[in-house]
Amino acid sequence: MYRYDEYDQAIVDARVAEFRDQVARRLNNEISEEAFKPLRLMNGLYLQLHAYMLRVAIPYGTLDSRQLRMLAHIARRYDRGYGHFTTRQNIQYNWIKLEETPDLLADLASVEMHAFQTSGNCIRNISSDQFAAAAADEIADPRPYAELLRQWSTLHPEFSFLPRKFKIAVTGSATDRAAIQLHDIGLQLVHGPGGEIGLKVLVGGGMGRTPMLAHVIREFLPVADYLGYMEAILRVYNRHGRRDNIYKARIKILVNDLGPAEFAAQVEAEWAQLKPLGLDPPPSELARIAAHFAPPVLAADAPVDIDLSNPEFANWVAVNTHPHKVPGHAIVTISLKAPGEIPGDASADQMDLIADLAQAHAGDEIRVTHAQNLVLPHVRRDALFTIWQALHAAGLATANLDRASDIISCPGLDYCTLANARSIPIAQKLAVRLARQEADLGELKIKISGCINGCGHHHAGHVGILGVDRKGEENYQLLLGGSGAEDASLARILGPGFDEDGIVAAVDKVIGRYMTLRAGPDERFLDTYRRVGAEPFKEAVYG
């Protein structure tokens, strides 16, 4: 994985010093809280309901064991012994003291990590495929392209005060594990006519208040023109995106207002202006970065057949591992969704254990998924039982990947100042309720947001739940039929909302109806819904 050189390290160290100075000015009352707010937000420090929350960037969701151990240390030293992995592949700490944040950031910088641009109206952490370099279906590892974007977007002088936040995802596979159709910019590595690698460029996707799927504005962008073209998109957005209404300020609104063809034409015109400036680094820079991502050397003769006589272990292997591109190996997903626990939370001890396992068995790499789980990407199959035993002892062997209890949830009203309703207790109740039957249900993605901003990706849920405030009471809307994968679609509201118990019962009814409607055990809930439409489910819930 990528390692800093002295330039990267000097920039991150300078950022720590800058924030130390800004915090000192705030603590000395040289600047007001009002003036300090945008400064701390540029560094991912929010003031939440109970305390400061710090969001730490995990670029494209990739960590090594040394970094994960540091995240555990930070949880112990500066927080309450745990952290929360987010839908942008980052980690958040919920109980941070302002005066300690400079030391915390210095600790992070010592392992080549930072909190650059994890908030604010700027280009946020670049997200990517958690199976990068391990999946059999990828054209190339997308992370060098993401790292190039990370560097280009860091402290960008023109694009740090955009109309609104800006999120970019990069994938190297046709199977979309990075939700590229639901990002401000989605990038997919594709082959050009001569077999060379380039990028398919999608713009204007997003969730939140006005969910939209992205439009392809360029089928093939040569790698040599990569950053210049990104610069052109961002400049069109920065100049023409709406600033009069915060709810209409994302690029999706501009793309929709102009129409994708006109937006693309404006980008091409801007790009023509920028091209002579030589904004793209030479190919040697991408090659330099890519060399850091060379996958570990894996034994091609590792045994494929392993002892699966322990049924609990065999079930975990079946549900939580994926085939690796090298035979005899597997991609392991560690679920952070034990039913009844808080989705995405991990204790410091759990992080240390996973770091140990990654170091011993997984090429020293850990990935964070946008579904708030962790991945060991390069594991020999004959090490799976050892790993499973260690995870089992730590409460981390829940076999529920992509199943009903593997719920995405935002922090909701338990932590967040924006929330209208609690999300976590709904996720906990549903997970406990559905865990018993989830093996029969197959793939079922439930996603819960505690407000219309949609951090819990409810619009991309096969079953989505949106918490709203109705006359001072928490109320939950039920949405069906969304997907954030390559078959992306936006979930639609089924009907009137429910209270806390009512939403759990309503999901139960939807699932009951699905079981009677599905064409067979292999037809996913999403496919049944797409085949039969909303009516039968409406009838089951309200009828």
Place this chain on the structure above:
Amino acid sequence: MADNLAPLASREGPEPGHLFRLRRDPEHTAPAVPLADYPAGGTAVLLAPGDDARLLIPHLGALRRIDIAFPKFREGRGFSAARILREAGFAHEIRAVGVLTVDQLAFLVRAGFDAVLPATPFDPGVAQAVLARFPHVYMKAADAARPVWLLRQERALATPH
């Protein structure tokens, strides 16, 4: 008389004494004219956030100073405007005017500004610290800073294989 004028001046905009200027040439003091009223041949113009900076390109030969307004903190269009003007070859002063903080100074300078008239004055010590803070930059912009990819390339070429 002067006592009566002082508060009026601050109500109408930043006081001239707040000017933070990085140029060594004499200040061009002509009042900036809004773009809509700009007469061909005028030497100073004021761009509002929604104005198209490219409309000035035919007039860059006459202009000696371009002011770009930032009426609120959330305004970021001026960063693009300044850079577009530098890309078009404008070498005289580009001045950021309005609600700007000292912590934005490095962004402003890299985008092409070489003077700032902030609503509240910059502490000169803090301003110098902000400008000296980052030893390297990742991307080309309107200033002369060389991005790290260029430094890396030069180092690789200088290293014998």
